[in-house]
Amino acid sequence: xxxxxxxxGLRKSYGSDADPLAVLEDVSFDVxxxxxxxxxxxxxxxxxxLLKSIAGIVDTDSGExxxxxxxxxxxxxxxxxxxxDFRLLPWKTVLENVVMGLDIQxxxxxxxxxxxxxxxxxxxxxxxxxxxxxxxLSGGMKQRVGLARALAVDPDILLMxxxxxxLDAQTxxxxxxxxxxxxxxxxxxxxxxxxxxxxxxYLADRILVISSxxxxxxxxxxxxxxxxxxxxxxxxxxxxxxxxxxxxxxKKLGLTVER
Amino acid sequence: xxxxxxQAVQVRLSNIYTALSRRTVALPGVMFVVVVIGWxxxxxxxxxxxxxxxxxxxxxxxxxxxxxxxxxxxxxxxKAFAVGFVMTVVGGYLLALAMAEWSILETVLYPYVIAxxxxxxxxxxxxxxxxxxxxxxxxxxxxxxxxxxxMVVNSxxxxxxxxxxxxxxxxxxxxxxxxxxxxxxxxxSLPYVFxxxxxxxxxxxxxxIAGEYLVGTEGIGHLILQxxxxxxxxxMFATILAISVTQLLLFGLVVAIERKVVSWGDGVxxxx
Ligand SMILES: Nc1ncnc2c1ncn2[C@@H]1O[C@H](COP(=O)(O)OP(=O)(O)OP(=O)(O)O)[C@@H](O)[C@H]1O
Ligand SMILES: [Mg+2]
Numbered sequence: 015x016x017x018x019x020x021x022x023g024l025r026k027s028y029g030s031d032a033d034p035l036a037v038l039e040d041v042s043f044d045v046x047x048x049x050x051x052x053x054x055x056x057x058x059x060x061x062x063x064l065l066k067s068i069a070g071i072v073d074t075d076s077g078e079x080x081x082x083x084x085x086x087x088x089x090x091x092x093x094x095x096x097x098x099d100f101r102l103l104p105w106k107t108v109l110e111n112v113v114m115g116l117d118i119q120x121x122x123x124x125x126x127x128x129x130x131x132x133x134x135x136x137x138x139x140x141x142x143x144x145x146x147x148x149x150x151l152s153g154g155m156k157q158r159v160g161l162a163r164a165l166a167v168d169p170d171i172l173l174m175x176x177x178x179x180x181l182d183a184q185t186x187x188x189x190x191x192x193x194x195x196x197x198x199x200x201x202x203x204x205x206x207x208x209x210x211x212x213x214x215x216y217l218a219d220r221i222l223v224i225s226s227x228x229x230x231x232x233x234x235x236x237x238x239x240x241x242x243x244x245x246x247x248x249x250x251x252x253x254x255x256x257x258x259x260x261x262x263x264x265k266k267l268g269l270t271v272e273r
Numbered sequence: 274x275x276x277x278x279x280q281a282v283q284v285r286l287s288n289i290y291t292a293l294s295r296r297t298v299a300l301p302g303v304m305f306v307v308v309v310i311g312w313x314x315x316x317x318x319x320x321x322x323x324x325x326x327x328x329x330x331x332x333x334x335x336x337x338x339x340x341x342x343x344x345x346x347x348x349x350x351x352k353a354f355a356v357g358f359v360m361t362v363v364g365g366y367l368l369a370l371a372m373a374e375w376s377i378l379e380t381v382l383y384p385y386v387i388a389x390x391x392x393x394x395x396x397x398x399x400x401x402x403x404x405x406x407x408x409x410x411x412x413x414x415x416x417x418x419x420x421x422x423x424m425v426v427n428s429x430x431x432x433x434x435x436x437x438x439x440x441x442x443x444x445x446x447x448x449x450x451x452x453x454x455x456x457x458x459x460x461x462s463l464p465y466v467f468x469x470x471x472x473x474x475x476x477x478x479x480x481x482i483a484g485e486y487l488v489g490t491e492g493i494g495h496l497i498l499q500x501x502x503x504x505x506x507x508x509m510f511a512t513i514l515a516i517s518v519t520q521l522l523l524f525g526l527v528v529a530i531e532r533k534v535v536s537w538g539d540g541v542x543x544x545x
Pocket of ligand 1: 028029035037056057058059060061062063064098
């Protein structure tokens with residue numbers, strides 16, 4: 015299942031009324047149900063704040079966020095978030111960490127929750143590590159747990175905040191491909207924040223460019239690369255469309271364009 | 274079957290041997306032996322009378338002789354300790370939790386908790402005697418109050434030190450305050466809570482003995498005074514030995530429980 019998201023005129027500032035720090039300034043965009051949208055922008059521009067607003071865990075100043083179920087006024091069961099810094103509970107095992115989100119939701123027995131959690135742990139490739147504690151896992155494994163925890167609650171909208179940003183290149187490559195496969199089978203709507211341009215192109219249907227201080231959407235690019243994309247990554251990354259998009263994105267982000 | 278048992282015993286013995294031969298164990302051990310021997314032979318050689326400072330062997334002999342009496346009084350002491358200590362740990366934890374949950378409570382109460390912690394509670398004993406009489410209740414009150422505020426302060430620092438990002442994560446899964454407590458606060462505060470419990474074991478036990486010195490008709494503090502009055506210095510030392518060992522055991526028990534409870538991967542709590 016999936017749901018659409020529309021963000022209309024979103025504003026958010028931190029700090030006191032006397033000394034506000036405007037972070038989001040009139041951010042508006044639409045995501046259709048089942049779409050994979052990447053958001054790229056410079057560091058510290060407000061990408062995390064934007065995702066948290068959609069997740070309903072920070073209060074916004076004005077504007078509206080509407081999903082297929084209606085306006086977002088707080089956290090909901092339909093939306094799950096994968097965090098930039100994993101945010102696993104260090105005192106819980108992998109299994110308990112994944113069960114946690116399920117346990118919070120009503121109308122589910124413990125046994126049922128554990129069964130679902132075990133399936134997802136296997137799906138993200140962590141079978142055998144159920145009883146490990148986060149301190150015993152590598153970065154890549156931790157983010158797999160974060161992914162399993164979010165997917166286990168069967169969200170209609172998945173918010174991903176630079177989930178692979180802190181991982182090494184090989185692990186990142188593998189997880190990107192696995193994410194595409196999961197998205198293909200689960201059909202959720204995904205909002206994926208990154209500042210890696212190639213990652214955005216490889217994964218997304220559409221890329222939103224967000225500016226800094228305060229953040230607004232300054233450009234939007236359709237990614238016309240045929241799906242499924244996994245299994246032909248080299249071909250995709252060598253294609254003219256990829257090259258063209260990459261250069262346009264780099265320009266938009268104020269980076270030098272390679273020839 | 275028998276053989277494997279014997280082997281197991283042998284392995285165990287050799288483990289104990291390796292543990293004992295480690296420097297950190299061996300050196301304090303040597304120190305202990307030196308002090309005891311010096312005390313045993315040096316003190317009488319200096320002409321110190323036994324009623325001033327009895328030798329270790331005299332103390333031990335006295336313990337063997339007096340131990341039914343000592344144990345009887347110790348039980349009474351432990352009963353008062355148990356009541357005061359449990360009231361402290363449960364009450365202190367719950368008050369700290371309430372203060373963490375409702376910041377208005379913290380704002381109103383925290384200065385008084387800090388102030389109360391600095392008051393020498395023992396000076397309140399005469400007031401407790403007026404209110405609660407000469408006996409068990411006054412002793413429990415002292416034991417409880419002398420330790421209570423340390424428990425509140427430590428538990429509260431535990432709740433306060435909680436990583437807000439984890440709280441946010443639980444909230445993102447629609448977790449309410451209860452979910453946040455059971456998944457985050459309960460665990461994140463544990464190292465601090467145990468640091469508090471360890472302080473409170475010592476404080477509450479000392480509180481009971483201090484109370485017994487003053488108002489007790491029974492209990493180990495009272496017993497020390499009795500021996501003192503009859504110049505039975507060796508029995509007095511034997512009682513002090515019993516108190517020290519008991520307190521060490523209580524402390525060790527808390528540490529053992531902490532090791533069991535606060536262990537997640539290599540994230541074992543580092544606390545005093
Ligand atoms: N809780 C907060 N209180 C005050 N200021 C905050 C808070 N969270 C974020 N900010 C500020 O808001 C701005 C945007 O932060 P945000 O984390 O949303 O950026 P980001 O785009 O996710 O950055 P990065 O790419 O480094 O993750 C930053 O200047 C940051 O300092
Ligand atoms: Mg961020």
